[in-house]
Amino acid sequence: MRFLALMGSGENSPIMVTPHQKIIKATGKDLNPINLSTPYGFQENKDELSAKIEKYFEVNVGTKITTSEDNEADLARANWVFAGPGSPTYTLRNWQSSGTHNALQKVLDRGSVVLASAAAMSIGAKVMPVYEMYKVGDDPYWIDGINLLESATGIRAAVIAHYNNAQGGTHDTRFCFAGEKRMKVLEELLPADTAILGIDEHTGIAFNLEDGSAEVFGKGVITFKTKSETKTFAGKETLSIGDLRI
Secondary structure (H helix, E strand, C coil), rough: EEEEEEEEECCCCHHHHHHHHHHHHHCCCCCCCCEEEEEHHCCCCCCHHHHHHHHHHHHHHHHCEEEEEECCHHHHHHECCCCCCHHHHHHHHHHHCCCCCHHHHHHHHHCCEEHHHHHHHCCCCCCCCCCHHHHHCCCCCCECCCHHHHHHHHCCEEEEEEEECCCCCCCCCCCCCCHHHHHHHHHHHHHCCCEEECCCCCEEEEEEECCCCCEECCCCCEEEEECCCEEEECCCEEEEEHHHCC
């Protein structure tokens, strides 16, 4: 079977072991699984992060994976691909320039792609530049994403990971550190034909590209928000992909 799975955070935590195992088992044999290091490729500790991800999948999930830096040959062989935390805009820029966004679509034609955090955010119709707003101080704005989500599922949305983040303590860091004030501006700037797909931390959704269903898993909820309505779906709920289309 073929899946596109998105996670809000916790992709290498105990709670995500079972979802990873279920998707890997259902995808089948000859996975040639890889971890794409692009999202954190700018970090000085990228090798350490790759080793940590590889160990998690081998020890906890029971699947040995290798790390690839957007290698075209690796992607052409892979039937299961994972990518996770880092910078959404860095990921987007590099996947566009390398053609990885097209390669990922080909993977979905034959297998599964599991994306978390920054990687998940980069595949929407619009992408929120998290670091540019939260760390640099840019005014709220969107940039065009690779829109793999819509091409795979028909869902036109901006993906927001860490939707219920509470790390700020004394200040609002919900909506992937944007906070409510910035989020309201972003919602106004979003085109009417584009929804928000918010994914709580330690939460995810697996789109079954064979039968058109979607399963929510993890601790929190998935939020689907348009200009006119808001829907939420909790862990263990199964829905139709059509429920997340405008």
